[in-house]
Amino acid sequence: MIRTPLRPLARILSARDKGENPDHIERENIRLRAEDTRARAQSRAEGRLLLLGLAFFAAFIVVGGRMGMMAASEASEPRSAASGVEISGRRADITDRNGRILATNLSTYSLYAQPKQMVDPKHVAGELAKLFPEMKAEDLERRFTDGRSFLWLRKKLSPGQMQAVHDIGDPGLLFGPRDMRLYPNGNLAAHVLGGASFGAEGVHSAEVIGTAGVERALDSRLRDPALASTPLALSIDLTVQAAMTEVLDGGMRMMNAVGAAGVLMDVHTGEVIAMVSLPDFDPNDRPSPLLKGDPADSPLFNRAVQGVYELGSTFKIFAASQAMDLGLVNANTMVDANAPMRWGKFKIGEFEGHNYGPLLSVTDVIVKSSNVGTAHIALKIGGERQQAFFKSLGLLDPVPIELTEAPGAAPLIPKRWADIVTITTSYGHGMSDSPMHLAAAYAAIANGGVMLPPTLLKRDKIPQGTRVLSAATAKIAASMLRQVVTRGTASFGEVEGYEVGGKTGTADKVKRGGGYDKGKNINTFASMFPASDPQYVLVVTLDEASDNSSTKPRRTAGWTAVPVAAEVIRRTAPLLGLRPQIEIPDVSAVSARKQ
Amino acid sequence: MRPFLFILSALALMALAFWAYRENYATQQALKDASNLNQEIADLRESLSQQRAEWAYLNRPSRLRDLVALNFDSLGLLPLEPTQFGNVDQVAHPLPPLSLPDLSNTMDTAATLDGKEDPL
Numbered sequence: 001m002i003r004t005p006l007r008p009l010a011r012i013l014s015a016r017d018k019g020e021n022p023d024h025i026e027r028e029n030i031r032l033r034a035e036d037t038r039a040r041a042q043s044r045a046e047g048r049l050l051l052l053g054l055a056f057f058a059a060f061i062v063v064g065g066r067m068g069m070m071a072a073s074e075a076s077e078p079r080s081a082a083s084g085v086e087i088s089g090r091r092a093d094i095t096d097r098n099g100r101i102l103a104t105n106l107s108t109y110s111l112y113a114q115p116k117q118m119v120d121p122k123h124v125a126g127e128l129a130k131l132f133p134e135m136k137a138e139d140l141e142r143r144f145t146d147g148r149s150f151l152w153l154r155k156k157l158s159p160g161q162m163q164a165v166h167d168i169g170d171p172g173l174l175f176g177p178r179d180m181r182l183y184p185n186g187n188l189a190a191h192v193l194g195g196a197s198f199g200a201e202g203v204h205s206a207e208v209i210g211t212a213g214v215e216r217a218l219d220s221r222l223r224d225p226a227l228a229s230t231p232l233a234l235s236i237d238l239t240v241q242a243a244m245t246e247v248l249d250g251g252m253r254m255m256n257a258v259g260a261a262g263v264l265m266d267v268h269t270g271e272v273i274a275m276v277s278l279p280d281f282d283p284n285d286r287p288s289p290l291l292k293g294d295p296a297d298s299p300l301f302n303r304a305v306q307g308v309y310e311l312g313s314t315f316k317i318f319a320a321s322q323a324m325d326l327g328l329v330n331a332n333t334m335v336d337a338n339a340p341m342r343w344g345k346f347k348i349g350e351f352e353g354h355n356y357g358p359l360l361s362v363t364d365v366i367v368k369s370s371n372v373g374t375a376h377i378a379l380k381i382g383g384e385r386q387q388a389f390f391k392s393l394g395l396l397d398p399v400p401i402e403l404t405e406a407p408g409a410a411p412l413i414p415k416r417w418a419d420i421v422t423i424t425t426s427y428g429h430g431m432s433d434s435p436m437h438l439a440a441a442y443a444a445i446a447n448g449g450v451m452l453p454p455t456l457l458k459r460d461k462i463p464q465g466t467r468v469l470s471a472a473t474a475k476i477a478a479s480m481l482r483q484v485v486t487r488g489t490a491s492f493g494e495v496e497g498y499e500v501g502g503k504t505g506t507a508d509k510v511k512r513g514g515g516y517d518k519g520k521n522i523n524t525f526a527s528m529f530p531a532s533d534p535q536y537v538l539v540v541t542l543d544e545a546s547d548n549s550s551t552k553p554r555r556t557a558g559w560t561a562v563p564v565a566a567e568v569i570r571r572t573a574p575l576l577g578l579r580p581q582i583e584i585p586d587v588s589a590v591s592a593r594k595q
Numbered sequence: 596m597r598p599f600l601f602i603l604s605a606l607a608l609m610a611l612a613f614w615a616y617r618e619n620y621a622t623q624q625a626l627k628d629a630s631n632l633n634q635e636i637a638d639l640r641e642s643l644s645q646q647r648a649e650w651a652y653l654n655r656p657s658r659l660r661d662l663v664a665l666n667f668d669s670l671g672l673l674p675l676e677p678t679q680f681g682n683v684d685q686v687a688h689p690l691p692p693l694s695l696p697d698l699s700n701t702m703d704t705a706a707t708l709d710g711k712e713d714p715l
Contacts, residue, residue, distance in 0.1 A: 093644075101651035107641060184651035242656035243674070497677045571674055580677040 006030060090179055091208050092222045093231035094193065094215075096238040097271075097458045101231075103193055103215070103283075105208070106182045109162050109175040111153040112203065115144040118172030127168045128153070131161060144172075155198060156180055176203045181215075183283045189241050191277045191302040192234065192456060194404070195286040211286065212300070214456060216404040233458040235271035240264065243571045244274045251564030252278055252542065259296075259543035261303035262568060263439040267528065267537050269459050270443065270452030272401070273576070275436070277303040294512075303541065305399065306409040308432040309522040311541075312505030312557070313489075314442075315428030316374045320366055321445060321477040322389045323377045325469050331476050334359040337373035346420055348375055351506075351556070366480045367488035369504065371427045378426030383417045386426070392468045393441040393451060395433050402456045409434055428505055435524070439539040442526050445481075446534035449474040482531035489556075492563040493527060495570050497580020501534075502527025502565070504557035509544070520544045523557035525565040529573065530581055536573075540565040 006029045012022040094103040118124060125140035132154065143151055156178060157165065165173055181196035194213020198206045209223075210216035214234065222232060244262050252260040264274040281287050281299040290298045296307065323329045338357035340349040348371055350356060356370045365373030378386060390396050398410045412432040414421045424430035436454060444451040449469030452462070469477070481501035485493045489504045505524040508516035523542045528534040545560035546553040554560070573580075663672045 100654075101647060104644060104648045104651065106645065106648055182648055182652075184648055185655045186657060188656060238656065242660075246660070495677075570677065574675040574677055574679065579680045 004029065004033075006033075090228050091181065091196070092224075092228050094222070095231045095233050096236045096241075097233060097273075098237065099231075099233070100238045101184060102189060102234065102236070102238070103181060103183050103196075105179045108159075108178050108180045109157045110155050110178045110201075110206070111157055111162075111165060112174055112176060113144065113151050113153055114149060114172050114174060115151070116149045116172070118144060119170055121145050121172075124168060124170045124173065128165075131164050152201075174203075176205075178206055179208055181208055181284075185238065185242075186284070187280045187282050188238070188245060189236055189275070190280045190283045191304065192236060192275055192403070193283050195283040197286075210404075212405065213283075213302075213403055217402045217406075234456055235266075235269075235273060235458050236275070236456065237273050237575075240572045240575050241274040241276065243575060244568050245276050245278070245280075247568045247571055248276050248278055248540070248564065251540075251567065252545075255542055255545035255547055255560045255564065257542040257545035257560070259303050259307075260564075261307060261435050261539075261541045261543075262565075263304050263435050263537075263539045264568075264572065265439045265443050265454060265537045267443040267446040267534050269462050270440070270454050270465075271459055272436075272439075272454055272456050273536070274572070275304050275456070277301070277305075277307075302403070302405050303435070303543065305401065305403055305434050305436045306405050307541070307543075308409055308411055308434050309524075309541070310429050310432050310507040310510065311435075311438055311522070311524050311526075312428040312507035313369045313371075314438055314503045314505035314524050314526040315426065316366055316369065317445065317477055317481060317503050318389065318393065318395075318441065319374050319378045319381065319386070319426040320362055320480065321469055321473055322386070323381055324362070324476060325473040326381065326385070328380045329362050329377065331363045331480065332361050334361055335365060335373050336376045337365060337370045339370075339372045341372045341375060343375075343420055343423060346423075348372055348423060363480050363483060366503065367483050369484075369489050374426045375423040378422050379419070381422075383419065383422040386422055387417055389468070390425070392466065393444060394453075395431075395437055395441055399434060399436045399440065400453050401436060406436075411437065428507060432510075435539045435541045438524070438526050439537050442528060442537045442539065444468050445474050445477050446528040446537050447474075478528060478531050478534055481528065485527075485531075489558045490525060490527075490562045492558065493525065493566045495529070495566050495573070497582070498569055498573050498578065499530035499532055499581060500527050500566065500569055501529070501531030502538075502562075504562060506555065506557045519555075521546075521555045523555070523561040525557055525561040527565055527569070529569055530578070532581075535578060536576065538565055538568060538572075540568060 006026050007022065008025070008029075011025050015022045015025060090105050093101060093105070095101055113124075115121060121144035122141055125137045125144060128140055129135045129137035135153075153173075157175070162175065165175075178198075183190075183193060183195075192213055194215040194217075195211045196208050196215050197211050199209040200207045210219045214232075215222065218232065221227065244264060248260045248262050251257075260276070260278045262274065262276040263272060265272050279299040287299060289295065289300055295301055296303075301307065320329075324331065329335065336357065337355075337360040339353075339355040340347050342348075350371055351369065356364070356368045357372065360368065360370055360373050362373075362377065364370070365377065381389075387396070394400075396411060396413055398407045400406070411434070414425075414430055421430055440451070440454045443454070448471040449467055450465040451468045452465040478501055481503055482499060483501075484490050484503055485500050490500075490502055493500045493502055503526055505522075505526065507522050507524075508518055509520040509522055511517045521544060523545050524539065526537070526539045528537045540561050542557075542561045542564065546555045547559040663670065666672075
């Protein structure tokens with residue numbers, strides 16, 4: 001650029017000639033120069049702004065265009081990205097503790113119709129009615145022709161049925177893929193698994209949601225896409241469960257019972273190895289719940305968890321072990337057992353009006369199952385401490401197990417804990433618990449006094465648990481329970497080699513309206529084996545059982561639940577890998593025989 | 596010099612274009628293969644789970660129990676009992692392998708078994 005001088009000589013000279021001030025020319029030039037600079041800066045700034053505006057415009061166009069394209073185009077999986085962990089929309093499988101399948105999925109198809117595309121509705125309706133007995137030709141024809149454009153026909157089809165529908169050959173009949181929940185073992189562990197049904201349904205897929213049991217309680221875990229390929233391992237052992245179901249079913253028939261329940265628990269981990277409730281159902285075809293009457297009559301009712309009953313004398317060991325733990329008594333302390341005992345307006349008697357008194361050792365109170373003796377022990381403990389002990393054994397709260405039914409099955413406890421309640425609950429009357437509660441509490445005695453929350457899931461890490469009894473007391477309590485079998489009310493419970501220890505419990509059923517039903521019993525046998533080093537706890541409950549093999553029906557647990565439980569132990573203990581122990585006979589017994 | 600450079604750059608452009616064209620189709624083919632493989636994996640997984648379900652169904656305890664009852668004559672299977680547990684020292688030691696005389700040469704064997712002198 002050529003710079004014009006501020007004081008051009010020619011103009012200065014001519015101005016001087018005219019007598020003007022040459023400084024004006026200089027100022028004029030300075031002004032012009034400044035204006036020029038400003039104009040250039042302005043145009044440059046404008047250019048930059050324009051460029052920036054264009055850049056923003058382009059960026060917005062790109063973003064907007066991409067958004068539009070994404071919104072308008074069909075979604076597709078990224079094809080080039082490597083797939084790492086398998087992500088699946090399927091429901092995770094459920095297996096037993098050894099990986100045997102308890103619940104899995106099967107691909108099947110649902111059938112729906114688009115009547116607007118149907119060629120010959122009358123013919124289609126007739127053919128479908130021939131294929132599926134639950135459909136009626138007239139109904140179908142009416143629904144095909146009433147102007148609707150869509151209707152579901154069937155939720156699940158077998159491959160054979162699907163082919164038959166294909167063969168009808170009408171373009172208005174269409175299939176939608178479905179995942180079907182399958183329980184290959186049928187009735188086995190039905191109450192544990194519960195069942196599943198379809199949730200929100202679409203043409204391309206349908207949600208499978210759990211309706212009861214573990215399926216519902218752990219629904220979100222089973223539906224989590226990230227965990228779909230990892231099966232959920234339960235603590236149940238399929239083989240043991242099958243053996244226990246078979247024995248309980250036989251026992252229930254033999255003892256003329258209306259129902260049976262059994263819980264087998266590993267005392268060191270709190271895992272439930274088998275849980276049976278009879279009668280049971282097929283989770284593949286879950287019956288609908290009863291609309292009226294007692295829900296306990298339905299096969300859906302889980303007696304092991306939902307069935308809260310007065311469990312009778314099985315509770316006596318809690319009073320005895322608490323009193324020993326508190327140092328109030330020891331195993332040989334003599335307590336008052338003079339029956340009948342009077343407390344205010346109540347009379348506490350023994351089974352069939354016996355009197356085991358006047359004095360019995362604590363061990364014999366358990367062995368002979370003395371109500372009066374237990375009552376006196378409980379009075380020594382006092383209501384408050386007794387309640388606290390029951391609470392620590394989980395007997396006052398719903399059992400924390402992974403079943404939807406569990407939180408709803410709260411124990412029935414008296415509102416006010418008067419002395420008479422202390423007395424009656426010490427021998428298992430006046431409060432109701434489920435067999436699962438009892439199993440968990442017995443497991444605490446069996447494992448040396450540590451209460452573990454029971455679980456249906458396979459445990460890798462055993463939780464800390466809370467100590468409720470000292471190990472020494474727990475050992476004495478276990479030996480008392482062993483004596484109940486060797487010389488007490490549960491003599492049928494002896495299984496050679498397995499040192500069964502346990503306590504019987506016979507309680508009259510509570511009538512609907514109040515009072516007790518004398519002819520209807522709940523018979524329970526809560527046991528642990530082997531008693532010298534307990535590994536497993538087994539609780540067997542028979543509902544309204546009676547042994548009619550002799551002239552008079554025998555309704556006590558010793559005659560009904562105990563032999564059934566013994567058979568369960570005989571069958572399941574070898575399956576659990578327990579070696580029978582060689583029992584050294586009592587020396588005194590040998591010498592007595594020699595005389 | 597200049598025309599030579601022009602021709603060279605044009606040739607380079609064409610070579611690059613050819614290369615890009617080939618790469619494009621190779622990529623598309625690779626993607627197609629990958630998606631086919633994924634489909635195949637999904638199908639195999641599906642049939643695997645189907646077969647697992649079938650296996651579980653065929654091995655359900657109630658069916659096995661019925662089969663055991665049906666084939667009791669030939670198999671004689673009974674539930675496991677406590678008495679079937681044993682100690683290791685109750686298991687007999689395997690017998691030493693039998694050493695039979697070599698029967699490949701019959702003449703020789705006959706002579707040895709008789710205990711007499713070979714007549715030949």
